[in-house]
Amino acid sequence: MNRRDLLKAVAALAPAALTTTIAGRVWAAPATDAKLLVVFLRGAYDAANVLVPVSSSFYYESRPNLAIAKPDVGNPNSAVVLDADWGLHPALRDSLAPLWTNREIAFVPFAGTSDDTTRSHFETQDTIELGQSTKGSRDYRSGFMSRLAAELTRVKPIAFTEQLPLIFRGQAEIPNIALGNVGKPGVDDRQAELIKQMYAKTKLASAVAEGFRVRDEVVKSIADEMTEANRGAVSPRGFELSARRIGRLMREQFNLGFVDVGGWDTHVNQGAATGYLADRLGELGRALAGFREEIGPAAWRDSVVVVISEFGRTFRENGDRGTDHGHGSVYWVLGGGLNGGRIAGEQIKVAQPSLFENRDYPVLTDYRALFAGLVQRMYGLDAAALQRVFAGVRPADLGLV
Amino acid sequence: MRTNTAGRWSARGSAILGIGIAAIITGGTARAAEISVHDLALIDRLTWGINGSSVAQFQKLGAARWVDQQLHPAADSALPQPVAAQIDAMPDAAGLTPAAINAFQAQGKDADQLTDPEARKTAKQAYQQALNDRAKQAASRSILRALYAPAQLRERMTWFWLNHFNVHQSKAELRLLVGDYEDRAIRAHALGKFGDLLRATLRHPAMLRYLDNAGNANGHLNENYAREIMELHTMGVGSGYTQADVEALAKILTGVGIDLKPEDPKLKPALAPQLVRDGAFEFNPARHDYSDKTFLGHTIRGSGFAEVDEALDLIVHNPATAQHVSRKLATYFVSDEPPQSLIDKMAKAFTASDGDIAQVLAAMIAAPEFDASLKTAERFKDPVGYVYSAVRLAYDDKVVLNTVPIQRWLGRLGEGLYQRQTPDGYPLTATAWNGPGQMMLRFEIARQIGSGSAGLFKPEQADAKDRPAFPLLQNALYFGGLSRTLSSTTRGALDQAISPQDWNTLFLSSPEFMVRQRAEAPHEPS
Numbered sequence: 001m002n003r004r005d006l007l008k009a010v011a012a013l014a015p016a017a018l019t020t021t022i023a024g025r026v027w028a029a030p031a032t033d034a035k036l037l038v039v040f041l042r043g044a045y046d047a048a049n050v051l052v053p054v055s056s057s058f059y060y061e062s063r064p065n066l067a068i069a070k071p072d073v074g075n076p077n078s079a080v081v082l083d084a085d086w087g088l089h090p091a092l093r094d095s096l097a098p099l100w101t102n103r104e105i106a107f108v109p110f111a112g113t114s115d116d117t118t119r120s121h122f123e124t125q126d127t128i129e130l131g132q133s134t135k136g137s138r139d140y141r142s143g144f145m146s147r148l149a150a151e152l153t154r155v156k157p158i159a160f161t162e163q164l165p166l167i168f169r170g171q172a173e174i175p176n177i178a179l180g181n182v183g184k185p186g187v188d189d190r191q192a193e194l195i196k197q198m199y200a201k202t203k204l205a206s207a208v209a210e211g212f213r214v215r216d217e218v219v220k221s222i223a224d225e226m227t228e229a230n231r232g233a234v235s236p237r238g239f240e241l242s243a244r245r246i247g248r249l250m251r252e253q254f255n256l257g258f259v260d261v262g263g264w265d266t267h268v269n270q271g272a273a274t275g276y277l278a279d280r281l282g283e284l285g286r287a288l289a290g291f292r293e294e295i296g297p298a299a300w301r302d303s304v305v306v307v308i309s310e311f312g313r314t315f316r317e318n319g320d321r322g323t324d325h326g327h328g329s330v331y332w333v334l335g336g337g338l339n340g341g342r343i344a345g346e347q348i349k350v351a352q353p354s355l356f357e358n359r360d361y362p363v364l365t366d367y368r369a370l371f372a373g374l375v376q377r378m379y380g381l382d383a384a385a386l387q388r389v390f391a392g393v394r395p396a397d398l399g400l401v
Numbered sequence: 402m403r404t405n406t407a408g409r410w411s412a413r414g415s416a417i418l419g420i421g422i423a424a425i426i427t428g429g430t431a432r433a434a435e436i437s438v439h440d441l442a443l444i445d446r447l448t449w450g451i452n453g454s455s456v457a458q459f460q461k462l463g464a465a466r467w468v469d470q471q472l473h474p475a476a477d478s479a480l481p482q483p484v485a486a487q488i489d490a491m492p493d494a495a496g497l498t499p500a501a502i503n504a505f506q507a508q509g510k511d512a513d514q515l516t517d518p519e520a521r522k523t524a525k526q527a528y529q530q531a532l533n534d535r536a537k538q539a540a541s542r543s544i545l546r547a548l549y550a551p552a553q554l555r556e557r558m559t560w561f562w563l564n565h566f567n568v569h570q571s572k573a574e575l576r577l578l579v580g581d582y583e584d585r586a587i588r589a590h591a592l593g594k595f596g597d598l599l600r601a602t603l604r605h606p607a608m609l610r611y612l613d614n615a616g617n618a619n620g621h622l623n624e625n626y627a628r629e630i631m632e633l634h635t636m637g638v639g640s641g642y643t644q645a646d647v648e649a650l651a652k653i654l655t656g657v658g659i660d661l662k663p664e665d666p667k668l669k670p671a672l673a674p675q676l677v678r679d680g681a682f683e684f685n686p687a688r689h690d691y692s693d694k695t696f697l698g699h700t701i702r703g704s705g706f707a708e709v710d711e712a713l714d715l716i717v718h719n720p721a722t723a724q725h726v727s728r729k730l731a732t733y734f735v736s737d738e739p740p741q742s743l744i745d746k747m748a749k750a751f752t753a754s755d756g757d758i759a760q761v762l763a764a765m766i767a768a769p770e771f772d773a774s775l776k777t778a779e780r781f782k783d784p785v786g787y788v789y790s791a792v793r794l795a796y797d798d799k800v801v802l803n804t805v806p807i808q809r810w811l812g813r814l815g816e817g818l819y820q821r822q823t824p825d826g827y828p829l830t831a832t833a834w835n836g837p838g839q840m841m842l843r844f845e846i847a848r849q850i851g852s853g854s855a856g857l858f859k860p861e862q863a864d865a866k867d868r869p870a871f872p873l874l875q876n877a878l879y880f881g882g883l884s885r886t887l888s889s890t891t892r893g894a895l896d897q898a899i900s901p902q903d904w905n906t907l908f909l910s911s912p913e914f915m916v917r918q919r920a921e922a923p924h925e926p927s
Binding site for chain 1: 613616617618620621623624625628633638639644813815822823825828832833834835836837838839840841845848888890891894897903907911912915
């Protein structure tokens with residue numbers, strides 16, 4: 001290919017990228033401007049210390065070292081009051097408590113996998129990402145967000161992860177990019193074109209073409225941030241930095257996103273109001289608040305963020321001031337247009353007889369029913385479409401959107 | 402074509418250096434010109450990547466003897482002298498003692514106790530730096546061995562088992578322990594008996610710290626390690642064990658932990674003979690639950706550390722373990738979805754040989770399914786495979802003087818050494834590594850490796866100078882074998898390269914370099 005042909009090829013590609021999906025199909029108009037971000041806390045976070053059952057004496061008996069104190073205005077290390085039964089971990093006071101007041105956040109306790117009780121991180125993460133029944137054989141090439149993307153119009157999905165997660169595996173090539181350390185690309189346009197040429201007839205052709213397109217969009221978006229940094233603005237780090245970048249990209253480019261955060265497996269010294277878990281939560285809260293700020297008020301009204309984890313932890317603390325693998329968790333739902341400020345879904349008194357196998361929270365709201373209910377409302381999916389995403393599932397309508 | 406390309410570049414000033422090296426490499430690997438694509442594929446499948454030296458070694462021995470030496474490397478299978486010299490210069494190359502771990506911990510505690518905030522900060526930073534240096538050295542040692550050890554299959558297996566029995570360097574003082582864990586618990590048993598390997602990991606402080614068994618005691622159970630032994634290390638999830646089995650194994654493992662103190666713990670006279678100590682490893686009978694346990698349908702009488710041996714025997718000899726381990730090996734070497742017939746052959750060898758890893762691998766290599774996979778399947782390289790094979794091919798046995806750029810590349814590609822946070826280890830299948838984001842990073846790294854020495858020949862010292870070096874991918878091996886494995890599309894793109902750097906970048910970015918060599922010339926689209 002000579003230079004003139006090359007330029008022509010580049011010119012031909014540019015407009016195509018705007019109107020075709022990664023699968024090469026032209027999409028119709030969207031049903032809504034809805035944006036969905038799923039945040040996966042890998043490692044099974046200790047839900048009972050985030051949404052604190054402050055009215056349960058059993059909670060305080062079970063966690064002599066780990067319990068969060070009942071709400072007390074004079075004690076900054078006490079739970080933030082949500083209602084008579086529930087409080088919020090104090091590490092989330094500054095970042096997320098204001099969202100509760102604005103009704104922009106809701107918590108769904110006793111949520112998780114109703115049919116997977118392996119208590120294995122990896123097995124249960126796979127279960128959730130695949131979103132398939134655990135009965136029968138699994139199709140590891142079909143994640144539920146990938147199936148959801150296939151049902152939507154004008155969808156621009158992306159995983160903000162180093163590797164393409166199971167949840168987005170499927171027929172279409174979904175791009176992935178980790179936003180922690182994005183630099184200026186060294187492979188120039190001419191090389192990019194030659195590389196695309198080499199892959200044109202291979203299975204990776206669309207992955208490579210899509211990769212270059214997303215790379216350029218991300219670099220463009222992050223250029224603004226560099227300018228701000230050059231003006232002396234303090235740059236956030238870690239997950240907060242990534243979440244702010246996600247907010248910016250989802251405001252302008254993408255509307256279906258997935259990101260994961262590790263470090264939640266706390267078998268030892270997890271801490272209580274302060275300590276290891278509190279530090280993780282503080283960063284997560286700042287990240288979510290940062291995402292909200294960057295995506296901006298207009299897009300935030302159409303956005304839903306769901307924070308999930310593979311399972312909860314043992315209700316009683318273990319011998320190492322930590323917690324072991326449990327079952328039911330607490331999911332968070334955030335969004336500018338949310339009917340929030342409440343604890344949603346089926347609930348049960350937090351006491352010893354309510355525990356599943358006398359060790360952990362039961363699952364009363366299945367993750368698939370929860371997501372099915374949410375996306376049905378968000379995107380107006382009909383029953384047949386919903387069945388293609390979550391076969392055999394009856395959606396739970398929690399009235400959140 | 403060959404002379405033309407070489408001629409075009411030799412006219413360029415920037416390529417003069419490359420030609421000098423080319424002459425040396427060509428001299429050493431003249432025989433590479435005669436290698437068949439099938440032999441290329443076999444070597445590439447069992448090593449960290451094809452290069453002139455490995456081809457020369459293969460041709461000297463012949464296929465059968467070469468495979469046999471890879472499966473059973475001689476005790477004196479020595480590293481090349483410049484590699485050995487770099488490793489010997491590392492402070493913990495000879496092993497880690499409890500006293501050395503103690504000294505490190507004391508340094509950390511001393512730093513914490515300083516009252517002056519500035520001095521405390523400086524001392525803490527120095528302590529963290531010292532820990533970081535140890536992890537970096539461990540990674541460096543690992544990389545040097547992977548690139549240059551003649552016993553290549555043992556190095557592949559070392560990485561495989563390190564991943565199978567994963568630990569994460571960021572927890573506690575693990576940065577200090579990972580190098581010793583790799584060298585003495587993993588590499589030493591990488592081609593030996595699986596049971597010995599499992600026991601070596603169980604007795605290493607890195608594992609006991611990482612999966613929290615150091616805190617597991619009677620009345621203060623911590624199930625973490627017990628669960629992962631069965632789920633990840635041996636039988637596999639869904640193989641029939643129950644939550645009750647996990648709790649029973651956790652009780653069996655009470656008292657299995659770490660002790661860095663020189664003196665023995667104070668024990669009642671009746672318990673004293675039960676104490677087991679070995680370096681930093683300790684079985685403390687005072688922390689053990691002596692009740693009888695029911696484990697995998699067997700009764701294990703409360704008897705101390707003997708319970709652990711009894712339980713491990715049950716696990717290792719469970720047919721699920723032979724299947725689980727064989728499936729994982731076949732996935733790593735053969736295909737994302739290895740045929741069950743192959744796994745069964747390997748599992749049979751596992752059972753017949755009491756878990757002899759070399760025999761399981763021999764069964765795999767001898768199976769027709771393995772040979773078929775050389776011809777038809779594409780084994781996509783994971784990031785470690787990708788980076789190591791690129792550096793091996795680009796520099797052959799010219800030993801790099803600094804592995805930090807390699808460590809950085811692996812980290813960016815999401816497969817850094819000792820950096821997998823979770824105990825499942827990095828995924829082995831292609832789908833985890835061939836997404837758009839990963840491919841973009843690979844092309845960037847291809848450019849860095851292909852454009853010059855990339856810091857690989859600049860020793861990590863304050864005033865060190867970069868030694869002259871240039872990656873030479875268009876070498877005798879390329880013309881004598883690899884070029885025949887490229888599609889016409891790839892060759893067409895390579896023909897448009899405007900410099901040796903550009904050619905290298907494109908070659909390392911090519912679809913053919915993302916997978917292990919195939920034992921057939923490419924199928925050209927008509």
